Amino acid sequence: MLELQSVSKTFEGRTVLADVSLMVPKGATHGLIGSSGSGKTTLLRITLGLIPFDKGYVKINDQALLSFTPVEWADRIGYVPQDGGLFPHISAKNNIALIARLRGWRKSRIDDRVEELRKLVDLDAEILTRFPREMSGGQKQRVSIMRAAMMDPAVMLLDEPMAALDPLIRRSLQQELKSIFQRLNKTVLLVTHDLGEAVYLAEQITLLHEGRVVQTGSYRDLLLQPATPFVSQFINAQRSLPDAEAFQ
Amino acid sequence: MACAADSIVIGGKIFTESYILGEMAAQTIEASSHVPVTRKLGMGSTGILFEGLKSGAIDLYPDYTGTLAEAILKRPELKSLDEIRQALSDMGLTISGSLGFNDTYALAVKEEFAEKHGLRSIGDLIPIESEIRAAFSYEFMDRKDGYPGLIDSYHLGFSPQKINRMEHTLSFQAIEQNAVDLIDVYSTDAKIKKLNLRLLKDDHNYFPVYQAVWVARKSFVEKHPSEWQALLGLEGKISEQTMLDMNAQADIQKISFAKIAAQFLGAEAPAAHGWLHEVARRTKEHLWLVGVSLLFSVLVGIPLGVTAVRYHAAGQAILLSSAVVQTVPSLALLCFLIPVFGVGTKPALAALCLYSLLPVVLNTFTGIRAINPIHLENARAFGLNGRQVLFRVVLPLASPTLLAGIKTATIVSIGTATLAALVGAGGYGAPIVSGLSLNDVPTILTGAIPAALMALVAHGIFEVLGILLIPALYPLSRSFSCFTSTSVLGCNPSPNKLGDI
Numbered sequence: 001m002l003e004l005q006s007v008s009k010t011f012e013g014r015t016v017l018a019d020v021s022l023m024v025p026k027g028a029t030h031g032l033i034g035s036s037g038s039g040k041t042t043l044l045r046i047t048l049g050l051i052p053f054d055k056g057y058v059k060i061n062d063q064a065l066l067s068f069t070p071v072e073w074a075d076r077i078g079y080v081p082q083d084g085g086l087f088p089h090i091s092a093k094n095n096i097a098l099i100a101r102l103r104g105w106r107k108s109r110i111d112d113r114v115e116e117l118r119k120l121v122d123l124d125a126e127i128l129t130r131f132p133r134e135m136s137g138g139q140k141q142r143v144s145i146m147r148a149a150m151m152d153p154a155v156m157l158l159d160e161p162m163a164a165l166d167p168l169i170r171r172s173l174q175q176e177l178k179s180i181f182q183r184l185n186k187t188v189l190l191v192t193h194d195l196g197e198a199v200y201l202a203e204q205i206t207l208l209h210e211g212r213v214v215q216t217g218s219y220r221d222l223l224l225q226p227a228t229p230f231v232s233q234f235i236n237a238q239r240s241l242p243d244a245e246a247f248q
Numbered sequence: 249m250a251c252a253a254d255s256i257v258i259g260g261k262i263f264t265e266s267y268i269l270g271e272m273a274a275q276t277i278e279a280s281s282h283v284p285v286t287r288k289l290g291m292g293s294t295g296i297l298f299e300g301l302k303s304g305a306i307d308l309y310p311d312y313t314g315t316l317a318e319a320i321l322k323r324p325e326l327k328s329l330d331e332i333r334q335a336l337s338d339m340g341l342t343i344s345g346s347l348g349f350n351d352t353y354a355l356a357v358k359e360e361f362a363e364k365h366g367l368r369s370i371g372d373l374i375p376i377e378s379e380i381r382a383a384f385s386y387e388f389m390d391r392k393d394g395y396p397g398l399i400d401s402y403h404l405g406f407s408p409q410k411i412n413r414m415e416h417t418l419s420f421q422a423i424e425q426n427a428v429d430l431i432d433v434y435s436t437d438a439k440i441k442k443l444n445l446r447l448l449k450d451d452h453n454y455f456p457v458y459q460a461v462w463v464a465r466k467s468f469v470e471k472h473p474s475e476w477q478a479l480l481g482l483e484g485k486i487s488e489q490t491m492l493d494m495n496a497q498a499d500i501q502k503i504s505f506a507k508i509a510a511q512f513l514g515a516e517a518p519a520a521h522g523w524l525h526e527v528a529r530r531t532k533e534h535l536w537l538v539g540v541s542l543l544f545s546v547l548v549g550i551p552l553g554v555t556a557v558r559y560h561a562a563g564q565a566i567l568l569s570s571a572v573v574q575t576v577p578s579l580a581l582l583c584f585l586i587p588v589f590g591v592g593t594k595p596a597l598a599a600l601c602l603y604s605l606l607p608v609v610l611n612t613f614t615g616i617r618a619i620n621p622i623h624l625e626n627a628r629a630f631g632l633n634g635r636q637v638l639f640r641v642v643l644p645l646a647s648p649t650l651l652a653g654i655k656t657a658t659i660v661s662i663g664t665a666t667l668a669a670l671v672g673a674g675g676y677g678a679p680i681v682s683g684l685s686l687n688d689v690p691t692i693l694t695g696a697i698p699a700a701l702m703a704l705v706a707h708g709i710f711e712v713l714g715i716l717l718i719p720a721l722y723p724l725s726r727s728f729s730c731f732t733s734t735s736v737l738g739c740n741p742s743p744n745k746l747g748d749i
Contacts, residue, residue, distance in 0.1 A: 048629045074631025085626045089644045089720045098640065099630050131720040147630075 001026045002047075002155045002187050006056035009042060009211075016042045017053070017211045024155075024204075026061075029181055029188040031198030034208035035234070043208070044159055044191050049073045060154050074099075078148030078186070080158040084140035086132040092143045093128040100150055117146040120183050122176070137165045138173050142180075149184060156186045162197055174200055195238040207231060256281075256468070256475065259297045259309035259591075259672065260289035263416065263685045264498045264505075265351065265436060265460075265491065269310035271509040273462065273479055279515060280478040289505075290681045291591065292670030293387070294319045295583060300591035300672065301341060301465055307472075308464035308479070312351060314456035316343070316463065318393045329459065342466050345483040346459035349491045351436045353388065353455045355398075356445040361429055369449035370402055373430070381410045382430040383419035393456050394432070401454040417684050434458075436488055438496035439687075460486070486512075499686055526679070527698055533674035534702065537593070537665040538658065541600035545608045545657045550650065552605070553612020554638065567613065570606040578603070578667050586671065596668035596675075603664050604657035611653025615646030647718045655710040662703045666695065676702075 002024040009017040017039045024030040034040045045051045047058055049065055058065040060076050068076070086095045096117070097110045105113075118125065121142045132140060141161060148156055161177065162170045178201055181188055192198050198205050199219040206216040215227035226232045256277055260270030270289040277285050288306055291297055298320050300306040317326040321335045333343050355370055362368075365376055373380060388394040389411075398404065412419075412428065419431040420439045433440055435447065462479050469476045494512065497503045510516060552570075556563030576584070578599065585595035619642060627641045643650070669677030676695040683691030715722045 045625075050625060050629055070628070071631040071633065074629065079626070079629045081622065081626050081629070085622060087623060087627075087641060087645075089647070089718060091720070099632075102632065102636055102640075133720070 001059075001061055002030075002189055003059040003062075004043070004047065004056070005059075007043065007046060007053055007058065008055035009039075009046065009051075009053045011042075015211055017046075019056070020208070020211070020213055021056075022206045022213065022216060024187050024189055026187050027185055028204065029190060029202045031202030031205040032189060032191045032208060033193065033195060033198045033205055035193055037210075038208040039211040040191050040193075040208050041159075042211075044157065047157060047189070048077060048079055075103075075151045076154050078151070078153035078156045080141075080144045080148045080156065080161060082160045082163055083137070084132075084144035086135075086140055086144055086147075088132050090131070091128065092130055092132070092135065092139075095132070095143060096128075096147045096150055098147070103151070113150060114146070117149055120149075121145055121180055138169055138176075141165070141173065142176075145177075145180060149186070154187060156181075156184070156188045158188065158190045160192055160194075161190070162192075162194065177201060195235065207234060209234075255284040255286045256308075256472065257286045257288055257306040259291055259300055259306035260287075261294070261297065261309070261311075262290045262292060262670065262681050263434070264438065264495050265434065266310055267505045267682060267685065268494050268498060268508055269347070269460065271505040272482070272512065273308065273310065275506070275509050275513055275515060276478050276482065277475045279513070281472070281475045283472065283475065288592070288672035290669055290678060290685070291672045292579060292582070296586055296591055296671055299586040301463065302339065303586075303590035304465065304467075305590040305592050305672070307468040308462055310347075310460060311463045312458035312460055313343075313346075314352065314393060314458040316461075318391055318456070319387075324393055324456065327457065329461070336463070337466070340466050342464055342469055344462040344464075344480050346461060347482055348460070348484045348486040349436060349488040350457055350459055351434050351488075351491065352450075352458040353394065354433050354435045354447045354450070355430060356423075356433045356440060356447050357430050358423060358426075359444045359446050362446040362448075367446070367448060369451045370398075370404075370454075371451055372448070373404060374402070377405045378407050379410075380406055380430050381412075381428045382406065383412045383414050383422045383428040384432045385416040385419060386413055387416075388432040389413050398454060401452050415684075417687055420687065436491045436495055438492060438499040441492070441496055442500050460491075502686070502688060505682075523694055527694060530674065530676050530678060530695065531698060531702075533678075534662070534665055534676045534699070537596060537600055537668055537673060537675050538661045538702075540597050541604045541661050541665075542654070542658055544601040545604035545661075546654060548601075549605050549608030549653075549657070550612050550643075553609045553650075554616065554642075556609065556613045557616045563613065566609060570609050573602045574606045578664050579670065582667065582671050591671045593668075593673045595671050596665070596673035600661050600665055600668070604661045607653045607656040607660065608650075609653075611649045611656070612646065615649030615653075616642055618649065619645045644718065645721075648714065648721050651710060651714050651718075655707065658706045658710070659703050662699060662706060666699055 005021050007017055007020045008015070020039070020043060022030065022032070032040055032043065042051070046053045049070055065073055086092070090098070093114065096114055100110050100113065114128070118128065123139065123142050123146070127135060127139050127143070135143065162173065165173060174197065181201070190198060190202055204216065204218060205222060207214045207222065209230055215222055215231050222231055223235060258270050258274050260266040267289050270287065274285045274287050277283070291300070294311070294315055297306065297309050297311070301309070313329060313332055316332050316336065318324045321332065323335060326332050326335055329343065329345060336342060357367055366372060384395055399406070412422070414422065419428070420443060422428045423431050423445070424443050433445070433447070440447065464476065494508050497508050498505060552566050556566045581599045581602065582595055585598045589595040589598050623641055623645060624637060627637045632640060665675050666677035666680055668675045669681045676699040679691050679695035683689065683695065
């Protein structure tokens with residue numbers, strides 16, 4: 001379970017986040033959505049423990065972020081950066097195994113875990129020997145998910161997983177992702193600017209605007225009972241996008 | 249210093265006569281003693297030899313009374329051998345009596361030029377003073393008993409634009425090709441004969457007397473009295489004509505210095521080693537110079553580059569100071585380092601280390617700065633600590649630029665190390681320097697070609713290293729991409745069917 005309570009952050013006198021709260025129950029997938037400048041990237045970095053915040057708390061399974069060292073926290077949260085964020089200088093396998101090696105895992109244990117995850121995300125074994133520049137966008141995304149899941153974290157955090165992908169392949173990857181999430185059985189927070197993606201993958205959606213939570217609920221709630229006119233405005237603005245059509 | 253304690257080290261300057269006299273001293277000692285002799289002939293300048301003598305890196309070398317009074321003692325009024333010996337004594341040095349000849353400065357013109365303008369003495373230059381094109385050596389231009397005093401003594405009004413400063417041996421080429429009309433020479437220089445030059449008479453007796461003598465450390469004389477006695481045996485034995493002939497044998501007939509010295513001493517020339525042996529020895533010396541400086545530049549340059557990225561103010565200071573070092577001419581840097589390190593390998597290594605630093609520091613800095621900051625943030629999000637980020641992410645990602653910097657440092661170092669011969673450190677510079685003084689192209693090439701080859705080999709090694717160490721970032725290695733329209737994730741591993749995309 002991932003819980004953010006009244007998280008606030010000011011930067012150079014400007015309020016970036018004000019009293020942001022959201023809760024993702026164990027095993028659920030939650031979408032955090034907002035346009036650029038809404039504060040969602042700041043919230044993501046706070047959740048990852050990369051930057052300090054002024055007020056509130058972040059907890060995973062009732063344990064607060066501030067009670068852990070950065071290394072301990074990193075093992076509790078599996079991060080899938082935008083475009084996969086693979087390190088370009090090492091192979092897919094080494095990207096996946098990097099942290100486990102630094103933590104002193106034995107080779108056989110690493111190999112077993114990589115194999116288990118490879119089957120789970122349905123990736124060809126040969127891809128593991130490739131360097132990131134030799135992989136397609138979808139392959140990178142899957143390798144990145146394997147890397148994030150390697151240490152068996154309680155929570156997975158995905159940043160704009162589809163943003164860099166070709167629209168044609170985006171749909172099939174979305175389906176793949178949904179089933180991967182189900183098989184992984186992780187608590188997932190998905191950060192995106194794309195409403196269609198959030199609606200497809202997440203049960204609950206939090207809409208962030210100018211550093212504040214505007215509304216949290218299902219797509220149906222947002223559509224039929226918008227908390228403010230901005231919610232309708234935001235939904236309508238994205239309805240013309242091809243991805244959104246599928247959910248009307 | 250170690251080498252001077254184990255063997256007798258003989259220095260010499262970078263011109264033919266000094267090579268021959270140095271060789272003569274070496275063979276004289278070898279014939280009369282069992283103490284091994286180390287030859288450090290062909291060193292850059294009087295200043296370098298003098299520092300070497302003071303620091304104990306060399307024991308003795310041939311020089312001239314005028315030079316000692318003017319350039320070392322800075323007391324041009326000292327004329328007699330006794331006065332000079334007395335003055336040097338305070339510095340812990342001593343000199344022998346005259347070896348028998350006076351090798352003074354002289355001005356020379358081509359015979360045809362002299363005929364055309366009716367030149368016999370220096371004073372005859374006055375009517376054509378504004379048209380004269382001259383090439384003078386650096387030392388001649390800067391010494392008080394050289395050019396400045398000459399102008400005063402004869403009231404010469406040369407046109408400053410037509411006075412060129414150049415390396416002494418090059419000025420002979422300049423006059424040979426009629427690029428200049430007038431040059432400074434040493435009066436026993438064989439090239440005077442070879443190029444058919446006329447020496448202009450010094451009516452004012454302006455040029456001081458330059459008696460050739462041995463200059464030695466007093467501690468050497470005390471420690472090796474019999475060897476010193478053997479050297480004193482050469483006093484008064486070499487006439488001006490003899491010296492000029494020996495110089496001509498070296499410069500014109502290309503007879504080796506060792507052979508000329510042996511002939512004079514009536515002895516067998518020491519067994520000459522083949523050129524292969526010479527190249528092998530120089531390669532070893534050169535590799536040592538380049539290798540040590542390279543190791544230093546890597547071990548010091550990379551941490552400095554990393555520091556420069558991390559701390560802005562310190563970074564600017566580091567980059568600026570390593571850039572400033574790079575602007576100091578190599579010979580000048582060597583001279584600055586001699587008071588600290590003496591002569592021989594140490595100052596050469598110090599200079600090379602300093603020179604090879606900038607490319608490594610700068611490329612480390614640039615390489616790290618060019619890394620996409622996303623990778624650094626991701627690394628921290630994955631729980632890498634500072635050290636792990638540096639060694640697992642930052643340095644590997646910067647490594648192509650970093651390796652290029654090390655490669656540049658190596659190649660610069662291979663080139664610059666040829667100057668190490670001027671401070672007696674050997675290497676490929678030794679044949680280059682001695683070949684230059686003899687104007688002997690084949691000898692120059694025995695140093696220049698291996699140096700160029702070494703640079704080529706280094707270039708190749710670094711290319712291969714790049715591909716082996718960081719294949720992911722070297723686009724030369726395998727590359728195939730995979731795009732299929734139906735299955736995005738389950739990509740076919742075979743090279744793609746659409747051809748090269």
